[in-house]
Amino acid sequence: MSENTVIELSNISLSYENRQVLKGVNFKLRNGEFCYLIGPTGIGKSSILKMLYRDVEPDSGTVRVTDMPVNKLSMKQVPILRRKLGIVFQDFQLLQDRNVFENVAFALQVTGEKPKYIKQRVLEVLSMVGLSHRSKNMPGDLSGGEQQRVVIARALANEPRILLADEPTGNLDPKATKDIMEILKHINNRGTAVLMITHDYSIVKKYPYRTVRILDGKVQDLAWKGDKLVPVMPRA
Amino acid sequence: MNLSYVIKEGFAGIKRAKLAATTSIISLFIAILLLGILTRVAYNVYVQAMSFKELIEVEVFLFDVDDDTRAHIQETLEQNPLTLEVTYISKDSASAIMREEFGPGVEELVALNFLPASFKVKVDTEAGVDQISNFVSTMLNQRGVDEVKYNEGLLRVMESNLNLFTLMGAGLGILILLAAVILVYNTIRLTIYAKRELIRAMKLVGATNKFIRSPFIVEGILQGFVAGILSVGCIFFIFEFMLPLYLPEMGLLGWPYGDWYILAGAMLGLSLLMGWWGSRLAARKFIAETYISG
Numbered sequence: 107m108s109e110n111t112v113i114e115l116s117n118i119s120l121s122y123e124n125r126q127v128l129k130g131v132n133f134k135l136r137n138g139e140f141c142y143l144i145g146p147t148g149i150g151k152s153s154i155l156k157m158l159y160r161d162v163e164p165d166s167g168t169v170r171v172t173d174m175p176v177n178k179l180s181m182k183q184v185p186i187l188r189r190k191l192g193i194v195f196q197d198f199q200l201l202q203d204r205n206v207f208e209n210v211a212f213a214l215q216v217t218g219e220k221p222k223y224i225k226q227r228v229l230e231v232l233s234m235v236g237l238s239h240r241s242k243n244m245p246g247d248l249s250g251g252e253q254q255r256v257v258i259a260r261a262l263a264n265e266p267r268i269l270l271a272d273e274p275t276g277n278l279d280p281k282a283t284k285d286i287m288e289i290l291k292h293i294n295n296r297g298t299a300v301l302m303i304t305h306d307y308s309i310v311k312k313y314p315y316r317t318v319r320i321l322d323g324k325v326q327d328l329a330w331k332g333d334k335l336v337p338v339m340p341r342a
Numbered sequence: 343m344n345l346s347y348v349i350k351e352g353f354a355g356i357k358r359a360k361l362a363a364t365t366s367i368i369s370l371f372i373a374i375l376l377l378g379i380l381t382r383v384a385y386n387v388y389v390q391a392m393s394f395k396e397l398i399e400v401e402v403f404l405f406d407v408d409d410d411t412r413a414h415i416q417e418t419l420e421q422n423p424l425t426l427e428v429t430y431i432s433k434d435s436a437s438a439i440m441r442e443e444f445g446p447g448v449e450e451l452v453a454l455n456f457l458p459a460s461f462k463v464k465v466d467t468e469a470g471v472d473q474i475s476n477f478v479s480t481m482l483n484q485r486g487v488d489e490v491k492y493n494e495g496l497l498r499v500m501e502s503n504l505n506l507f508t509l510m511g512a513g514l515g516i517l518i519l520l521a522a523v524i525l526v527y528n529t530i531r532l533t534i535y536a537k538r539e540l541i542r543a544m545k546l547v548g549a550t551n552k553f554i555r556s557p558f559i560v561e562g563i564l565q566g567f568v569a570g571i572l573s574v575g576c577i578f579f580i581f582e583f584m585l586p587l588y589l590p591e592m593g594l595l596g597w598p599y600g601d602w603y604i605l606a607g608a609m610l611g612l613s614l615l616m617g618w619w620g621s622r623l624a625a626r627k628f629i630a631e632t633y634i635s636g
């Protein structure tokens with residue numbers, strides 16, 4: 107894997123209960139790149155993300171994240187892998203009994219950071235997502251868009267090189283979707299690679315980045331041709 | 343690992359899942375209290391049995407032997423590991439005892455001087471009937487020994503009852519312990535299930551399983567501590583206030599080995615151990631089986 111690549115899937119196959127989802131998938135994400143992963147429901151998009159944070163293991167092939175051979179890691183090394191990733195889901199997964207500050211601080215407490223650094227870093231990431239003024243609010247007091255911004259702040263707390271987002275705008279209204287996309291764009295501009303699953307073609311069109319889809323168990327690069335996304339023909 | 347975070351979370355865990363924590367504490371409390379009562383009663387039964395055994399003496403009756411033979415028999419008795427104390431009763435002493443016990447009407451009988459000299463032997467209360475029987479057989483083979491007597495029947499009945507009581511007590515104790523561990527295990531499992539969102543979030547941000555487990559174990563130990571203190575308090579209340587007040591005929595059932603802190607310490611220690619063990623068992627299994635993606 108070259109130094110420029112942060113994610114590499116080589117010849118990945120995956121099946122669930124005899125149903126093959128991925129067949130010989132090859133995919134690379136470069137350092138600082140933004141990439142959409144699209145495709146119909148149940149095609150295996152989320153499975154790719156799950157393999158990257160080692161919640162699922164492929165039947166065959168290799169998964170690498172930065173310098174880590176993900177599917178060869180021992181269970182003890184898995185948390186170290188996850189600290190290198192920022193993970194954002196459609197359902198916000200915030201802890202409802204803790205306020206915004208505590209939800210973000212939690213990501214740093216589990217890695218054993220010092221309280222002084224935690225306070226400083228939490229305020230920093232909350233300001234990055236525009237929520238400094240909401241630090242004492244409980245998740246229940248926030249709108250969906252604000253909750254998702256807290257999740258992004260938590261994902262950024264450990265300064266990951268890669269952000270994985272599984273339909274981060276899936277539950278949001280257009281205004282909140284725009285806010286989240288602007289934040290992701292900003293994060294990407296600061297050098298963090300972003301791999302985002304989405305069903306929303308309007309986002310893909312409005313914020314044009316590299317786009318890949320899963321078709322017949324394989325990953326295929328797409329490009330806009332007028333109003334349509336069409337496969338990019340491999341160069342001869 | 344951030345120890346203050348783990349301890350804080352352990353305490354907070356009890357506050358957040360009050361019902362589960364209370365259930366766990368109550369089950370542990372009942373189990374430890376029952377074990378405490380069982381231990382205290384069993385110890386007193388054992389002490390009583392031993393004091394009965396102390397009353398049992400082995401009597402070694404002698405033929406009319408010379409002093410050397412008598413001294414040799416006494417030496418043999420004293421050297422036996424079961425022997426605690428040997429008392430020589432001469433023919434004259436035996437007559438005096440008879441006179442004292444039966445009164446003035448036995449003078450003629452005593453004058454016949456038919457009572458043999460004997461040794462009264464106190465044996466170790468820990469010795470079993472079979473050991474005492476062997477001892478008796480050995481003594482019967484000694485030159486100069488006419489007869490050896492002891493209350494074998496009573497001793498056998500007492501020993502078999504004590505064995506039965508010990509077996510039943512140990513079986514009951516193990517059952518209570520097992521039930522308590524299963525209860526703690528299940529309660530902590532439910533607590534963990536109720537906190538699966540927290541566990542998923544912790545895994546998501548890269549917490550190690552050990553780190554995720556630690557607050558649950560702290561919680562289990564805390565539950566064990568509270569249950570232990572409650573059960574020790576209850577033991578004091580039952581044996582020091584309730585029984586003397588309402589069942590004085592039972593007499594005072596003493597603390598095992600004479601000091602209150604031995605049983606109280608054992609109960610508290612066991613409660614802590616079970617809280618730790620139950621929570622560790624449940625946490626290890628269910629945290630490993632919790633996946634980020636549900």
